[in-house]
Amino acid sequence: MEKHLKSKVTINRLCYKGLDVFAQKGYHNTNLNDILRELCLSKGAFYHHFKSKEDFFVYIVQNLVAQKIYALLVEPLSAQEDPLSAIMESLDKALEPGKSNELIYGFMLGDFLTELDGKQEQISAYLKDILQMWEVNMIGMLKTGKLDGHIARHIDCEGVAAYIISSYLGMRTMKMNHNPKQAKYQYLQQLRHYFNSLRPTAVRA
Amino acid sequence: MEKHLKSKVTINRLCYKGLDVFAQKGYHNTNLNDILRELCLSKGAFYHHFKSKEDFFVYIVQNLVAQKIYALLVEPLSAQEDPLSAIMESLDKALEPGKSNELIYGFMLGDFLTELDGKQEQISAYLKDILQMWEVNMIGMLKTGKLDGHIARHIDCEGVAAYIISSYLGMRTMKMNHNPKQAKYQYLQQLRHYFNSLRPTAVRA
DNA sequence: ATGGCGACCGACCCGGCGGTCGGTTTAAGT
DNA sequence: ACTTAAACCGACCGCCGGGTCGGTCGCCAT
Numbered sequence: 130m131e132k133h134l135k136s137k138v139t140i141n142r143l144c145y146k147g148l149d150v151f152a153q154k155g156y157h158n159t160n161l162n163d164i165l166r167e168l169c170l171s172k173g174a175f176y177h178h179f180k181s182k183e184d185f186f187v188y189i190v191q192n193l194v195a196q197k198i199y200a201l202l203v204e205p206l207s208a209q210e211d212p213l214s215a216i217m218e219s220l221d222k223a224l225e226p227g228k229s230n231e232l233i234y235g236f237m238l239g240d241f242l243t244e245l246d247g248k249q250e251q252i253s254a255y256l257k258d259i260l261q262m263w264e265v266n267m268i269g270m271l272k273t274g275k276l277d278g279h280i281a282r283h284i285d286c287e288g289v290a291a292y293i294i295s296s297y298l299g300m301r302t303m304k305m306n307h308n309p310k311q312a313k314y315q316y317l318q319q320l321r322h323y324f325n326s327l328r329p330t331a332v333r334a
Numbered sequence: 335m336e337k338h339l340k341s342k343v344t345i346n347r348l349c350y351k352g353l354d355v356f357a358q359k360g361y362h363n364t365n366l367n368d369i370l371r372e373l374c375l376s377k378g379a380f381y382h383h384f385k386s387k388e389d390f391f392v393y394i395v396q397n398l399v400a401q402k403i404y405a406l407l408v409e410p411l412s413a414q415e416d417p418l419s420a421i422m423e424s425l426d427k428a429l430e431p432g433k434s435n436e437l438i439y440g441f442m443l444g445d446f447l448t449e450l451d452g453k454q455e456q457i458s459a460y461l462k463d464i465l466q467m468w469e470v471n472m473i474g475m476l477k478t479g480k481l482d483g484h485i486a487r488h489i490d491c492e493g494v495a496a497y498i499i500s501s502y503l504g505m506r507t508m509k510m511n512h513n514p515k516q517a518k519y520q521y522l523q524q525l526r527h528y529f530n531s532l533r534p535t536a537v538r539a
Numbered sequence: 540a541t542g543g544c545g546a547c548c549g550a551c552c553c554g555g556c557g558g559t560c561g562g563t564t565t566a567a568g569t
Numbered sequence: 570a571c572t573t574a575a576a577c578c579g580a581c582c583g584c585c586g587g588g589t590c591g592g593t594c595g596c597c598a599t
Contacts, residue, residue: 157362158453160586171548188513239507243448248363285523292524296497299504302444305498315493326531365556374579
């Protein structure tokens with residue numbers, strides 16, 4: 130039974146380190162040797178647990194990334210009655226300069242998609258699935274929010290969700306070097322302006 | 335003198351095809367052989383004109399991409415007195431499903447940056463320069479627009495510019511597969527809402 | 540103890556691709 | 570006409586990195 134445990138530990142070490150390196154360098158730029166050297170593991174160990182580099186990556190995406198996205202960005206949307214406040218708060222939290230510095234899960238989704246779309250359709254399908262999970266959930270919340278009077282009736286919820294996610298993903302590309310603190314503040318500030326334009330009282334423009 | 339001309343023609347063919355392939359497949363995924371085969375040129379021809387793949391790429395970015403960005407997204411900002419209308423119109427035009435289908439120059443800037451940042455600092459510096467040219471220009475226009483009463487006085491122009499560009503870049507990542515017509519419409523619609531929240535009359539929210 | 544199997548090792552293979560280099564063609568100068 | 574150098578050719582190199590494979594070690598069941 131200790132065998133089984135050791136296996137799990139190794140797989141976990143591989144995945145977390147893999148996520149780290151993939152997030153930093155992208156899929157193609159990452160080579161297994163580097164990961165393995167840092168973990169003091171061999172090629173054999175890797176290919177004992179994973180079928181290929183692609184298999185490895187997909188495993189990471191479907192487990193670590195998807196879970197984190199859900200916990201950070203999807204699930205919190207149901208916490209409040211007002212969807213715009215809920216979105217605001219979830220993004221605020223998601224942009225908190227986290228523990229393992231710079232591992233902002235929403236961002237890397239966009240990065241991977243950008244890199245792999247076109248080529249590697251297989252993989253990007255999984256990535257798109259995750260993004261879509263986020264999107265449809267947000268749309269749903271916006272729609273109920275509209276019924277509850279938190280959002281003006283003429284607003285296109287699909288468009289709003291797409292716009293929010295777009296700005297969130299694009300922010301990473303823009304503000305990579307700058308200090309994250311200020312970038313976050315600026316971003317949330319503008320988002321707040323935008324949200325105000327969606328409120329029922331702010332109709333007529 | 336015909337020699338010189340022929341050289342220019344070859345360089346042009348290489349660059350346009352290169353831009354095309356780079357935009358589709360990204361920097362690392364693109365290999366020179368493919369480009370050369372399609373153009374019926376040899377390795378020798380390529381390395382006669384360019385020092386390396388990186389040199390080639392930078393040349394394309396600094397010439398074709400930078401010029402196009404300027405013509406499409408920077409220069410039009412000065413065309414109107416109201417910066418928000420000018421930005422709106424420039425993005426509208428930039429998103430027009432263009433001639434050589436799918437060659438949306440603003441997008442590929444973001445794509446390249448996403449792929450190359452971290453690794454390839456050299457190249458991404460050039461990319462960032464172009465983005466920044468766009469950004470500072472937009473900020474300038476917003477500030478004069480504020481003085482002219484087109485924008486509310488409490489608005490943070492830097493934040494607005496960053497937010498606009500972010501949403502523009504991020505939109506590509508999100509809406510890659512969907513029909514561009516609808517995506518464009520949705521995007522511009524939301525941008526309009528956002529812009530309304532920046533107007534002086536729309537203050538108080 | 541012993542057989543077996545799962546975890547792991549690391550030398551090796553091999554294809555792809557960036558880059559090189561000696562050679563050939565062709566246009567331009569004299 | 571002869572030279573010169575440019576544009577261009579394409580076989581070749583060498584490295585890098587994903588993937589393979591025969592082998593070792595040690596836990597566990599019988």
